[in-house]
Amino acid sequence: MSEKRRIGLKDIARELGISISTASRALNAYPGIADETIKLVKEYAEKHNYVPNTMAVNFRKNKTMTLGIVVPELIHYFFSSVISGAIQTAKKHGYSVFVSQTDEKVANEIVACRTLLSSGIDGLLISISNETIEGKHIQEFLEEGKPVVQFDKVSDYLETPKVIVDDFQGAFNAVEHLLKKGYKKIAHIGGWADVKNSVERKRGYMEALRTNGFEIHGDFLLECTDISEQEGYEFTKKLMESHNPPDAIFCITDLVAIGAIKYLKEKNFQIPEQVGVMGFSNWQLAGMVSPGLSSVDQHAYEMGVKSTEILINILRGKALCTDQTHIVKTELIIRESTSVKSHKDQEPIN
Known part of the structure; x- marks a missing residue:
């Protein structure tokens, strides 16, 4: 077997003469799998630098462990700080993040949202553009059973959790x-x-x-x-x-x-x-x-953390997907x- 490509469960199963399901269960130390088999499979996987295909696992669970963030501007210090807080929080919980910007244009926002929706993200964080009013393109996520959390600039037409500055x-x-x-x-x-x-x-x-x-x-x-x-x-x-x-x-x-x-x-x-x-x-x-x-400090990083925690709690069934508003206090500098x-x-x- 060539070592130039990443090995998969099929490769492990074929080389050790066991089924793919047995190889998978052995890697996860399932009850009922002999200790000798578990040891053999794990040693082989380690020796050949096996990396689990989490995308495939998550696909079977109808999850991608990815979140989308849509903001008006990436270079804006406020939004870059929000994104930083969101990414750090998502990473802590095992999620990856895709980021899009709209340049304050609703047409760009529609394209960004539908691209993220078609990519299979689990949930969306969004600060709407100045042109966005009703946000029917955002409602499409809710209709697909995917939670949305709005932050900073929000639409009251959408029944989602909101995280805003006071x-x-x-x-x-x-x-x-x-x-x-x-x-x-x-x-x-x-x-x-x-x-x-x-x-x-x-x-x-x-x-x-x-x-x-x-x-x-x-x-x-x-x-x-x-x-x-x-x-x-x-x-x-x-x-x-x-x-x-x-x-x-x-x-x-x-x-x-x-x-x-x-x-x-x-x-x-x-x-x-x-x-x-x-x-x-x-x-x-x-x-x-x-x-x-x-200036008035909006505590942007805190907003990113709070918004992402709410979204992940909804995804994990720890919070109801309501239109509750969470307010981040400001500080005069x-x-x-x-x-x-x-x-x-x-x-x-x-």
Whole structure:
């Protein structure tokens, strides 16, 4: 027999003159198999570097021990951290992971989901695109008896477990921090009007202003389309060149906030003395830009771990596949873009 290829159960059975089923049972030390046979089979398997064909075993069990993850962006620090947590958790439980990105396009999401479904994955983790509303292509997994866990950006049309960030409270805390530092004219560069996490961050922003006795100005509310650094730059330019410029900007993500900082530095605005800047996500870049960016940490890795644990528990029959929502708490990280005290700190909040 050639050693250039991996040997299988058939090879072991043929060489030792036993049946394939006996070889399989001996490798697994089944009761009723003679100790001598078990020893003989295991020694032969070890000598010839036998590796079990787990794919074949799992196929017979109607399982592939694989999970799918679909995210809007792979290079996004938040999503890469979620994926890292998911992969580490899946690996611990014996699962492999396939990852796809949608570039925030529902058409790409449909292709990714159907490709994963046809590949036979056992379950799906997904953060929907900005364009996704009802998610009928995701419902197809549920119709096939395959569990789905949504995370971060989710659709309420789908009855699945959801793991989300407390976007409202995170935004509320961020804006209240700015108010306590003495900023009184706080603008919000937000996201899509019909995307849940964008809506919740905007709601937190507005509630923080209301609670502290400040009016909400429509001119201070802007909506990104691409959620990009360039939009952060352009919207900050628009705000600062207006007849009523803000003295602080709360941004939907750190990437947008970095664009804001870029414009302010180019125009020689002093940060945070003249204009404070607050992000959301706590990307690794937030601590590397100058000045360091204050941000809201979403604990992305924890979200990846939690989402994957829920999915695996469903697959193992340890949890019901319900539409229960699990909330990951945020943490406010203060850096130089809002932390240096100025004359504003001496002014009382209305």
